[in-house]
Amino acid sequence: MAGTNEAGRRAAHLAAVWCVGGVLTAVQLQVVLIALFVGVAPARGGLLALGAVLGMGALAGVASAAHTIVPRVRRPRGRWTWTVSVYVSGTAGASAAAVVNFEINHLENALPLYAAGGSCYALAAALFLPGTRFKLGSLGAAAVPTEHSVTLSDSGGTWQVEVYSVGRAEAERLSAETGTAEKVERYLVRFWRAA
Structure with a gap:
């Protein structure tokens, strides 16, 4: 029963990160679009910095709730290490998803982008769960069709x-x-x- 309880807590943690990541993807997309139309470079940089601060703040809240299942979060500065790592990795993945989404449908429907962005953040967070790195790598390699x-x-x-x-x-x-x-x-x- 303890294993099931642990698996449930991990799933809930990843679901929370996925939700925050989806919202974060939507907010960051809007921030980037607004920044493109702002003519002053300092204002553009300020908008992008504001988006990053808000995003990391939201992820820090998730990190503080995950201290029982993510060992790194319990260490000194561990919560911020987790937050910055998940933010940077998730944002990189969500940015790649945005490029693909733009190529496919020119952002006519951004809902799949938000779901994909949330998945990028959840995958980044899953790398911090004990014992899941190899499983995720295998899953990712199996999910990507290649011809070797x-x-x-x-x-x-x-x-x-x-x-x-x-x-x-x-x-x-x-x-x-x-x-x-x-x-x-x-x-x-x-x-x-x-x-």
């Missing part, structure tokens, strides 16, 4: 890719015990031109 090759921008070709990992079990153990597992897991990424 990738196209690198400005390279003029298609490449084969292999990724190896060492130290996953130790990283999960340390993350669960101490809330951090920095410099434990190592990766080797190999790529070569596809035939």
Whole structure:
């Protein structure tokens, strides 16, 4: 029963981050659109900074509620580390989703963008949950259809890719015990031109 309770708290935490991320995506889209029409550079910068401060404030509220399931939040400065990391990662993902959304429907319907933006923030937050990094990476790799090759921008070709990992079990153990597992897991990424 404890495992089910823990899974429920994690799901609720990620759902809260998804909701905040969706609203944050909507607000940031409006801030960027307004900033594009403001002619004065300092005002434009002020608008963008205001959007970032409001976004991080909302995420900090979620972080303070997550101290029981996110070990990093319990450490000194951990709440702000989590907040800034989730904000930056989520905003980067939401920005990429906005570009894709613009390419597909020219922002005629932004609702899918808000849902996708919320998902980017939730995925960033999930990376801080103990024992979920590998599962999310696997899920993400499985969800992206590929032909075992990738196209690198400005390279003029298609490449084969292999990724190896060492130290996953130790990283999960340390993350669960101490809330951090920095410099434990190592990766080797190999790529070569596809035939």
